[in-house]
Amino acid sequence: MDFKVYEHKTQYYETDQMGIIHHSNYIRWFEEARSDMLEQLGIGYAYMEKLGIVSPVLSVSAEYKSMTRYGDTVRIIASVEQFDGVRLHLTYRIEDKETGELRATGESRHCFLYQGHPISLKRRFPRVQELLESCL
Amino acid sequence: MDFKVYEHKTQYYETDQMGIIHHSNYIRWFEEARSDMLEQLGIGYAYMEKLGIVSPVLSVSAEYKSMTRYGDTVRIIASVEQFDGVRLHLTYRIEDKETGELRATGESRHCFLYQGHPISLKRRFPRVQELLESCL
Amino acid sequence: MDFKVYEHKTQYYETDQMGIIHHSNYIRWFEEARSDMLEQLGIGYAYMEKLGIVSPVLSVSAEYKSMTRYGDTVRIIASVEQFDGVRLHLTYRIEDKETGELRATGESRHCFLYQGHPISLKRRFPRVQELLESCL
Amino acid sequence: MDFKVYEHKTQYYETDQMGIIHHSNYIRWFEEARSDMLEQLGIGYAYMEKLGIVSPVLSVSAEYKSMTRYGDTVRIIASVEQFDGVRLHLTYRIEDKETGELRATGESRHCFLYQGHPISLKRRFPRVQELLESCL
Numbered sequence: 001m002d003f004k005v006y007e008h009k010t011q012y013y014e015t016d017q018m019g020i021i022h023h024s025n026y027i028r029w030f031e032e033a034r035s036d037m038l039e040q041l042g043i044g045y046a047y048m049e050k051l052g053i054v055s056p057v058l059s060v061s062a063e064y065k066s067m068t069r070y071g072d073t074v075r076i077i078a079s080v081e082q083f084d085g086v087r088l089h090l091t092y093r094i095e096d097k098e099t100g101e102l103r104a105t106g107e108s109r110h111c112f113l114y115q116g117h118p119i120s121l122k123r124r125f126p127r128v129q130e131l132l133e134s135c136l
Numbered sequence: 137m138d139f140k141v142y143e144h145k146t147q148y149y150e151t152d153q154m155g156i157i158h159h160s161n162y163i164r165w166f167e168e169a170r171s172d173m174l175e176q177l178g179i180g181y182a183y184m185e186k187l188g189i190v191s192p193v194l195s196v197s198a199e200y201k202s203m204t205r206y207g208d209t210v211r212i213i214a215s216v217e218q219f220d221g222v223r224l225h226l227t228y229r230i231e232d233k234e235t236g237e238l239r240a241t242g243e244s245r246h247c248f249l250y251q252g253h254p255i256s257l258k259r260r261f262p263r264v265q266e267l268l269e270s271c272l
Numbered sequence: 273m274d275f276k277v278y279e280h281k282t283q284y285y286e287t288d289q290m291g292i293i294h295h296s297n298y299i300r301w302f303e304e305a306r307s308d309m310l311e312q313l314g315i316g317y318a319y320m321e322k323l324g325i326v327s328p329v330l331s332v333s334a335e336y337k338s339m340t341r342y343g344d345t346v347r348i349i350a351s352v353e354q355f356d357g358v359r360l361h362l363t364y365r366i367e368d369k370e371t372g373e374l375r376a377t378g379e380s381r382h383c384f385l386y387q388g389h390p391i392s393l394k395r396r397f398p399r400v401q402e403l404l405e406s407c408l
Numbered sequence: 409m410d411f412k413v414y415e416h417k418t419q420y421y422e423t424d425q426m427g428i429i430h431h432s433n434y435i436r437w438f439e440e441a442r443s444d445m446l447e448q449l450g451i452g453y454a455y456m457e458k459l460g461i462v463s464p465v466l467s468v469s470a471e472y473k474s475m476t477r478y479g480d481t482v483r484i485i486a487s488v489e490q491f492d493g494v495r496l497h498l499t500y501r502i503e504d505k506e507t508g509e510l511r512a513t514g515e516s517r518h519c520f521l522y523q524g525h526p527i528s529l530k531r532r533f534p535r536v537q538e539l540l541e542s543c544l
Binding site: 012013031032044045046070071 | 283284285300303304307316317318342343
């Protein structure tokens with residue numbers, strides 16, 4: 001599937017007194033891009049939560065390559081790196097929209113809970129499984 | 137009742153590129169102080185949510201008097217201004233801990249929902265009512 | 273001048289455990305819309321800071337009319353209510369993009385600092401003054 | 409040196425609609441604990457910025473082990489893992505204050521900039537160097 005790349009315009013409240021975007025926001029942008037990708041797939045968080053599925057974050061990491069400043073727009077490219085029906089592994093790439101310069105890379109890992117318990121999407125929600133697999 | 141005044145140490149991630157604490161954080165500090173006051177009263181948010189009561193914010197305002205900088209500790213004094221069993225009106229005063237200088241004043245208004253509907257605490261939860269009235 | 277209305281898509285990290293968007297985010301959305309309006313006028317924050325002007329928030333308030341939920345897109349309409357060259361008074365209106373339902377109203381007041389001191393834009397930066405006046 | 413362990417009380421605005429603390433806050437708590445550790449060493453961010461040193465984050469990661477809920481207090485233990493005068497590598501451990509249960513682990517890497525350029529603390533700021541080395 002061909003995704004529309006997610007864009008985020010940086011906000012003043014995201015800056016810190018170093019005069020750059022505070023690093024913690026990148027973790028939130030990963031979530032924005034992930035959430036947008038799942039929505040484009042037809043299995044957004046809102047939809048998943050209606051099915052009773054929540055998808056906690058198991059781990060997250062970011063490597064900062066260059067600084068992002070207030071007013072910049074960044075493109076956040078999320079990709080499904082691995083998915084085995086139980087765990088989802090995504091990678092991210094943040095680039096300046098205008099120059100294409102790399103701002104950061106990162107990844108996150110997720111599981112799926114149904115009624116509070118870890119589940120295999122393969123068995124319980126084959127449609128969700130298929131859609132996620134189609135991104136590999 | 138005599139409350140212990142709530143203190144907040146400002147954090148780097150709360151700063152913005154003006155080199156001061158971003159104004160939106162004061163609204164969060166009001167919540168911190170409100171939440172702490174309710175806990176000291178024995179009716180913290182966690183307790184209220186166990187009773188099935190949620191307390192949405194109806195309005196909030198802040199007047200910024202002087203700048204707060206990274207590393208400062210502020211005292212946030214929350215007071216019950218009015219409470220009629222249905223609506224709660226709080227006021228806030230933020231002072232620098234060291235100098236006592238006024239940083240901001242503010243207020244917030246709240247109602248109480250039980251199973252999604254506005255309720256009068258007086259009728260349904262007289263104990264909560266009493267405790268809140270004791271602050272007037 | 274005819275402004276393009278600013279839109280914000282709500283994010284998961286903006287929700288709280290009441291299952292709605294946390295009220296402090298509306299204050300940030302006001303900033304997003306204000307910042308966008310100034311940019312459309314050609315006097316965005318980045319431009320102002322290049323001139324050496326910063327524009328601290330003197331006060332802010334919000335009235336919450338109905339709940340915003342994760343996944344909703346809101347329209348945030350910022351308007352210049354008053355401007356006398358020294359102080360800027362804006363009002364805001366947040367509506368659900370799809371239904372038009374009113375989510376919140378609010379306002380903010382700002383002054384202008386140059387080299388740390390309050391200034392009258394009228395004298396020092398007549399072009400900025402004109403542009404802001406054109407919004408009245 | 410024997411550090412006082414940093415504690416953070418979770419706040420309502422840190423929760424998300426999964427009913428837990430949003431994962432992005434842990435990254436901010438790492439910063440809180442790091443900042444507190446440096447202050448206990450006598451080389452807090454405020455002091456460093458007075459010297460003209462800023463210390464950007466090169467990378468950050470977190471592994472989430474169990475959920476943190478509103479009202480919990482966590483202990484965040486920051487340790488200097490490696491420091492060679494140019495790069496600082498810290499690790500973190502977040503535990504529930506009451507039960508000691510592990511909530512998350514993590515790490516961050518930092519360099520030091522002076523007038524916008526990477527520097528070796530060893531040469532330019534031997535006192536800062538010594539203090540950081542004393543943590544190894």
